[in-house]
Amino acid sequence: xxxxxxxxxxxxxxxxxxxxxxxxxxxxxxxxxxxxxxxxxxxxxxxxxxxxxxxxxxxxxxxxxxxxxxxxxxxxxxxxxxxxxxxxxxxxxxxxxxxxxxxxxx
Amino acid sequence: xxxxxxxxxxxxxxxxxxxxxxxxxxxxxxxxxxxxxxxxxxxxxxxxxxxxxxxxxxxxxxxxxxxxxxxxxxxxxxxxxxxxxxxxxxxxxxxxxxxxxxxxxxxxxxxxxxxxxxxxxxxxxx
Numbered sequence: 001x002x003x004x005x006x007x008x009x010x011x012x013x014x015x016x017x018x019x020x021x022x023x024x025x026x027x028x029x030x031x032x033x034x035x036x037x038x039x040x041x042x043x044x045x046x047x048x049x050x051x052x053x054x055x056x057x058x059x060x061x062x063x064x065x066x067x068x069x070x071x072x073x074x075x076x077x078x079x080x081x082x083x084x085x086x087x088x089x090x091x092x093x094x095x096x097x098x099x100x101x102x103x104x105x106x
Numbered sequence: 107x108x109x110x111x112x113x114x115x116x117x118x119x120x121x122x123x124x125x126x127x128x129x130x131x132x133x134x135x136x137x138x139x140x141x142x143x144x145x146x147x148x149x150x151x152x153x154x155x156x157x158x159x160x161x162x163x164x165x166x167x168x169x170x171x172x173x174x175x176x177x178x179x180x181x182x183x184x185x186x187x188x189x190x191x192x193x194x195x196x197x198x199x200x201x202x203x204x205x206x207x208x209x210x211x212x213x214x215x216x217x218x219x220x221x222x223x224x225x226x227x228x229x230x231x232x
Contacts, residue, residue: 031208033218035151042201042222043143043151049208054220086151090217093165095141095153 002091004098011104018074020101022087025068032070033088034063036081037100043086047072079105108132108221110202115226122192122230128185128202128223135183136160139205139216142176142187144198145225152198155187156205156216169195192230199225 004024012018022032034047045054047063050070060075070089074081082105087098114126126142142154155166155176164176175188185202203219210217 031210031217035219037151042224043219044222045206045218045220048206048218048220084150088151088218090215093156094167095156097151097153100150 002089002094002096004087004089004096006085006087006098006101008099009102009104011106012074012077013106014079015076018077018081018103018105020072020074020085020087020103022070022072022098023068024070024089024096027068027070027089028066030065030089030091032063032065034061034070034072035086035088036083037086038083046085074103077103077105081105108204110204110221110223112200112202112223112226115200115228117229117231118192119232120193120230123188123190124192124228126187126189126200126202126226126228130183130185130202130204133204133221135178136180139207140178140185141203141205141216141219142185143201143203143219143222144196144228145201146195146198149198154200157185158216189228192228194230197228197230199227201225 035043037043050065051063109131111129141156157176173191202223204221205216206220207214208217
């Protein structure tokens, strides 16, 4: 089975740039997507097709995917960005999520 | 406005059954793949099942194969998940999600989840 690995936690200071990595075997050969989930809320799609943002998602959110790693970058991080972030890819006819990364804005 | 509203969750004993429903509105339901995704308490997201536009293709995570059945009713704009032989490990919030497609290998392939419902909690316990 295909696995996606994320760090359990990332910390960032307000106004700084946060980067969250997602690793998987030859992940760059697939498309990566990212979701934000705040406590008690449903997940929200923030990046799809490696780097595209759905309407309503701020330009501060960006994504890249190459080699074995996809990365979600949040620039000028705000306290409202504090949340769990999940990467996702597809393998054959199944969908895989990474374990999630808790972003803390200190 | 796209809306997905789940219902049918609750407390059920191990070995029991439950049927979840998801009422969709605000988009052309028959044009989209749909999926169920679950989240155990304090844990991450886990894809459960997906169904194509006319119900002819269905895919499941290995842990629910043979126990869960995904279906849809286009006339009612509704998605369903029939869950049988429930186990404690099935305890989770179950989300209904609309599936976005990407052009891959000369075809539109279901890939990401662009809209999610609010979720319904299923608790399997004696």
